[in-house]
Amino acid sequence: MVMGKALHLGVDLVLVTTALAGIHRATGYKLNTAQLTDSKTIDGVLEKYLQVGETALDYATSQMRAFP
Numbered sequence: 001m002v003m004g005k006a007l008h009l010g011v012d013l014v015l016v017t018t019a020l021a022g023i024h025r026a027t028g029y030k031l032n033t034a035q036l037t038d039s040k041t042i043d044g045v046l047e048k049y050l051q052v053g054e055t056a057l058d059y060a061t062s063q064m065r066a067f068p
Contacts, residue, residue, distance in 0.1 A: 017053030018060070025057070 024030050033046040 013049075014052060014056055017049055018056045019053070020050060021053035021057040024054075 020031060031046075031050065033043050033050070036046065037043055
């Protein structure tokens with residue numbers, strides 16, 4: 001039960017960051033993580049989180065091109 005909820009939360013987090021990556025590519029708007037917090041540690045974690053979305057979007061795009 002707990003593993004199912006954790007998996008669901010993980011997938012939801014990846015979907016959110018992938019949507020943010022799509023917005024970034026389509027409009028050029030990028031979330032300013034430095035404005036959200038003063039902590040360099042949290043800023044680094046947020047940047048890595050956003051990078052997961054970029055990677056997921058790259059993978060999804062390459063799969064769509066390979067298998068139309």
